[in-house]
Amino acid sequence: MAALYKLKSLRFGYSQSSCIVASTTQRFVSGDPQPSLFPLQNLLLCRHFTSEIQPKFSVNYLINSCGVSPKNAISASKRVKLRSPERADAVLTVLRNHGLSETQITNIVRNRSEVLQLDPEETLLPKLEFFRSIGVSRQDLAITLSYIPQLLTTSLENRIVPTFNFLSSLLSEKNVASVLKHGSWIFVEGHSKKVEPKIRILRELGMPQFCISRLIAYYPCTLMLKPEEFCQVVGEVKKMGFDLGKVTFLTAMRALCGKSKVRCNRNQEVYKSWGWSEDDALTAFRKNPQCMITSEEKIMQVMDFLVNKMGWRSTAIAKYPIVVCYSLEKRIIPRCSVVKVLLAKGLIKEIDNVSLSTLLTPAEEGFLEKFVARYIDEVPQLLSVYQGKVELQDV
DSSP, X not given: OHHHHHHHHHHHTTTTHHHHHHHHHHHHHTTOSSOOHHHHHHHHHHHHHHHHHHHHHHHHHHHHTTOOOHHHHXXXXXXXXXXOSHHHHHHHHHHHHTTOOHHHHHHHHHHOXXXXXXXXXXXXXXXXXXXXXXXXXXXXXXXXXXXXXXXXXSOIIIIIHHHHHHHHTTSOHHHHHHHHHHOTHHHHHOSTTTHHHHHHHHHHHTOOHHHHHHHHHHOGGGGGSOHHHHHHHHHHHHHTTOOTTSHHHHHHHHHTSHHHHHHHHHHHHXXXXXXXXXXXXXXXXXXXXXXXXXXXXXXXXXXXXIIIISOOOHHHHHHSGGGGGSOIIIIIHHHHXXXXXXXXTTSSOOGXXXXXXXXXSSOHHHHIIIIIGXXXXXXXXXXXXXXXSSOGGGO
């Protein structure tokens, strides 16, 4: 019978809690010198059950209302205590009304479940409206919040607005919005500890303001490095001979940061597999650092086309490394198709007579004038070849 009583107490303890609390409170308030220990024991039992019920409710809510997987929901529930669905539902509604997809909302909640406890009217809505007011599009905002949901739990007044004001003193409003898109962590961590000291270092070294502004706008990730890493990167770029007053200095900094440096080192080996020497790789990097952080697949495609299909020596590309960054489909192949026709017609003697820089670097107008209009009388279909309307064998 004792066991049966305990079981019944466990089953009904939670439903009786309100009566127990009222009874216990009344006894203490009325000054009962010997309040019953039985209601107090049940009150403690009630609290135990409540502490177990809340995580279960949170897990179920994360799964059923937010699309989080059961495994991730268990982990995320440890960071949020939902007692009812009303506030969490309101948060989800605000996010949906600002253009976030269900997948993006799931990403946010999975990684930052605390968002569900925000006050939708007082905290969440003003933050979203602020981001929109500074020129961030709905689409960009949705993507940014999906990747960096910490923005939603960062203080608007104490962190986001002061950082915005600091950046606005250096950048146009459009570029500040670009920083939010490409360097959201600056708004999360603030500008005073990481960004401002590094800008001071660059100014002391003599970097002009327009370069500093461009670095913040386009390569904000460099400013989030640890101080010693940042100084090391700046020193390395200077040692290579880059000019602090030119944009290539900034691109080189980006190439030597974090994951980009790993890719840079790997791509150097890719170029060497095409016959480049160490000096060729260094020369190419100095001329155009971007060539070292382009995808390996893109490098292989461009090198294969220019070396194997067109016949240029690989070292010729090292002299004009910017060509690796051009679109293969939109620029390189159409222009090289024109050259192939001119070679076949004997209007150009050999491929080595064609400079990659002269062929691929000019804007379209300059290219057409030098390689199409000049030979249009001898080859009337040359423009159609360039436009892809006529196959080479039909000319």
